[in-house]
Amino acid sequence: MTKPPMKRAVWPDSVSRPLVTPLQASVVYTAVDPDALDAQYEGETNGYTYAREGHPNADVLAGLIDGMEGATGGQVVSSGMAAVTVAMLSVLKAGDHAVGADQLYGRSLRLMNEELPRMGIATTLADPTDITAFEAALRPETRMILVETVANPTLRIADLEGIIALGRSRGIPVAVDNTFTTPVLIRPFDLGADILIHSITKMLAGHSDATLGYVVARDAEVNERMITLAATLGVNASPFDCWMAERGLYTFDMRFERASNTAAALAEALARFESVARVLYPGRPDHPDHNRASVLMAKGGGNMVSFELNGGRDAANRFVRALDGVAFAPTLGDVATTVSHAASSSHRALTEDARLALGISQGFFRVSVGCEAPDDLIGAFEAALKP
Numbered sequence: 001m002t003k004p005p006m007k008r009a010v011w012p013d014s015v016s017r018p019l020v021t022p023l024q025a026s027v028v029y030t031a032v033d034p035d036a037l038d039a040q041y042e043g044e045t046n047g048y049t050y051a052r053e054g055h056p057n058a059d060v061l062a063g064l065i066d067g068m069e070g071a072t073g074g075q076v077v078s079s080g081m082a083a084v085t086v087a088m089l090s091v092l093k094a095g096d097h098a099v100g101a102d103q104l105y106g107r108s109l110r111l112m113n114e115e116l117p118r119m120g121i122a123t124t125l126a127d128p129t130d131i132t133a134f135e136a137a138l139r140p141e142t143r144m145i146l147v148e149t150v151a152n153p154t155l156r157i158a159d160l161e162g163i164i165a166l167g168r169s170r171g172i173p174v175a176v177d178n179t180f181t182t183p184v185l186i187r188p189f190d191l192g193a194d195i196l197i198h199s200i201t202k203m204l205a206g207h208s209d210a211t212l213g214y215v216v217a218r219d220a221e222v223n224e225r226m227i228t229l230a231a232t233l234g235v236n237a238s239p240f241d242c243w244m245a246e247r248g249l250y251t252f253d254m255r256f257e258r259a260s261n262t263a264a265a266l267a268e269a270l271a272r273f274e275s276v277a278r279v280l281y282p283g284r285p286d287h288p289d290h291n292r293a294s295v296l297m298a299k300g301g302g303n304m305v306s307f308e309l310n311g312g313r314d315a316a317n318r319f320v321r322a323l324d325g326v327a328f329a330p331t332l333g334d335v336a337t338t339v340s341h342a343a344s345s346s347h348r349a350l351t352e353d354a355r356l357a358l359g360i361s362q363g364f365f366r367v368s369v370g371c372e373a374p375d376d377l378i379g380a381f382e383a384a385l386k387p
C-alpha cells in the first residue's frame, strides 16, 4: 500500500452525539465523487461545499433567530451592516429610489446618503414618527423603505404599522431593523414587514464578543436572492462568532428581561435628579411616543434609556469621570451596562445645530442597561449625579 501524501487526522467514531453544537471551522467539505457533488449542488441531497456559501454554525444560529421572529429561511452574515447592505442591494438597482428613516444607525445613514447614490440609487430620509412626512417622501420609482423600530439615541418610536400599511398599499417592500427592540418586544413579520434585519452583535449575542447580522425576506424569491448576493459579496459569518452568538442566545430572554426591568427603574431614578433635564424611556408616560409605545411595545420599554444632563460638555465630562464601574463605550447590548455620548461619538459628524435639531445636546447620554444587580447599578448612577 502506498503512503498517503498528506495524512489528516481521523475524526473519532462515536455513537453518542455532543450536546453542544460543535464548532465547525472547516472552509471546505469533501465529496465522495463528482456525482455526489452534483447531487448536492442540485439540492437532491443536503450537504455543505464551501464555508462562504454556508456552514453549519451559521445555519444553526439563523434557525434559532427564525424561530424567535416567526420567520423562515433567514441567514446569518458577517455583521449587522452586512445584513443591511444585502437587504438593500438585493432589492434595489440603478434608477430606483429608496426612503429611509432620518435617524437610522450611523452606517446605515452613510449607506443611504453616500454609497447607494454613488450606484445610481436615489435616496430620501424622512421622519418615521410622522406618516404624512414619510408618505410625502415616496416617489413613483420608490422600491424600498428602511426603518428602525426605535431610533438611536433619541429612542423615538417609528410608526411601524402606518409605514408597513403605506408600503403595502404602494407595493413597496418595507425592511425593518429590529436590533433595538428584539423579537421580545416587536416581531416585524407579525406586523406585515417584508424584510427583517438584526445586528446580532448587540442584545441577541449579548457579550460584545461576536460581530454578526441576520437578514430574512418574507418573499422566498427575494430571500434566495439575498442568500446568493451574500455569498457573492463574501459577507459570510465566522463560524466561531456564530458559535459564540448561539451560546449567548440561550440566555437572551433572561438577560433582556432583567435589563429591561432595570432600565425602567433607572429611568425613574434619573428623573428624580435636578441636574437631569429630561429622561427618554419608551415606558414612561412623558416619552413623546408613549401612546405608540404602549401599543407597539406592550411588553415593555426595552433596555435603552437616554437622558440629558444640564450643564453641557463640562457636566458630561464630570459625570462620566464620576461614574464608577460603568463602561463609557459607544456600543449597546453588552451583558454589562454601557454609557455613550452621541455628540462625541455616533453623532460627532453632525453640526451642533443639526444635533440640537434632533435634541442631542452636549449633555445627552444613552445608556444600554445590562444585567447588573439593579440596586448596584442605580446606586452608581446616583453617586455620579450627586451635586
Ligand SMILES: *Cc1c(COP(=O)(O)O)cnc(C)c1O
Pocket: 079, 080, 081, 082, 084, 105, 108, 148, 177, 179, 180, 198, 199, 200, 201, 202, 211, 212, 213
Ligand atoms: C449596531 C447596529 C447596526 C450594525 O450592526 P454591526 O453588527 O455593528 O454591523 C445596525 N443597525 C442598528 C440599529 C445597530 O444598532
